[in-house]
Amino acid sequence: MPPAPPTPHAPPPPDAPESDVPSAAHPRSKARHDAQDAFFGYYPGPVAVVTARHGDAVNVMSAGWHAALSAAPPLYGVAIAPERHTHALVAAAGAFAVHFLPIERADAVQGAGVLSGADVPDKLAALNLAWREGDHGLPILEDAYLAYACTVRERHPAGDHDWFVGDVTGVYADADAYPDRLLDAAVASPAIYYGRSRYEGLGHGPVRTFDVDALRALGRGATDDEGGAA
Numbered sequence: 145m146p147p148a149p150p151t152p153h154a155p156p157p158p159d160a161p162e163s164d165v166p167s168a169a170h171p172r173s174k175a176r177h178d179a180q181d182a183f184f185g186y187y188p189g190p191v192a193v194v195t196a197r198h199g200d201a202v203n204v205m206s207a208g209w210h211a212a213l214s215a216a217p218p219l220y221g222v223a224i225a226p227e228r229h230t231h232a233l234v235a236a237a238g239a240f241a242v243h244f245l246p247i248e249r250a251d252a253v254q255g256a257g258v259l260s261g262a263d264v265p266d267k268l269a270a271l272n273l274a275w276r277e278g279d280h281g282l283p284i285l286e287d288a289y290l291a292y293a294c295t296v297r298e299r300h301p302a303g304d305h306d307w308f309v310g311d312v313t314g315v316y317a318d319a320d321a322y323p324d325r326l327l328d329a330a331v332a333s334p335a336i337y338y339g340r341s342r343y344e345g346l347g348h349g350p351v352r353t354f355d356v357d358a359l360r361a362l363g364r365g366a367t368d369d370e371g372g373a374a
């Protein structure tokens with residue numbers, strides 16, 4: 145049976161002036177590839193920088209595969225392959241910290257993802273990553289605009305990686321970068337990974353903010369005028 149034709153884009157909701165709405169005039173043609181050959185390597189995304197410590201041994205690695213998992217309790221997950229030096233430290237200590245670095249430190253994001261602590265005794269120093277001790281003695285990177293300190297709650301083998309689920313015990317957020325908890329990309333432009341060792345700073349594209357009440361009203365139909373808090 146031939147594959148179903150792609151669903152056309154829905155028109156953008158009436159939440160912003162016409163001039164602010166990016167054009168969706170061109171439906172994107174997509175070739176299908178077999179996932180076995182084509183899954184790996186599609187981006188962009190922010191790459192997390194994970195630190196771990198067991199006794200005097202500290203290390204850092206990059207992880208593109210990570211996610212917030214739960215708000216209450218606060219949980220964060222990260223995929224770490226068993227062969228990573230960091231894996232042994234996280235497993236032994238039962239703790240890890242997840243960081244996000246600005247584009248100015250993309251060199252460290254890339255370096256933490258290429259060098260191994262198995263070969264480089266002090267990878268943090270080699271990458272010029274200054275740190276302070278945080279929750280559970282974990283290294284909290286000075287250059288990060290955001291960090292979560294976590295204790296390991298669960299570990300799930302998932303294919304060629306282990307998925308570590310962490311209870312977030314501490315949040316370290318740069319107050320200048322997050323006035324009122326909304327990231328100011330002019331203060332900290334996240335390093336976004338595009339693949340093939342290429343990074344771009346976030347915050348230069350069109351900005352769209354949404355009126356949540358208007359969207360909820362759209363879901364209820366135009367005649368329903370009940371209000372709702374955002």
Ligand SMILES: Cc1cc2nc3c(=O)[nH]c(=O)nc-3n(C[C@H](O)[C@H](O)[C@H](O)COP(=O)(O)O)c2cc1C
Nearest residue numbers: 205206207208209224225228229230257259260261
């Ligand atoms: C952009 C990027 C993303 C990566 N994402 C992951 C990941 O999600 N999980 C993982 O286990 N390794 C990932 N890696 C590979 C490790 O960071 C890399 O093997 C690193 O050298 C491991 O360091 P370690 O041996 O000191 O722990 C990534 C590397 C790069 C460059």
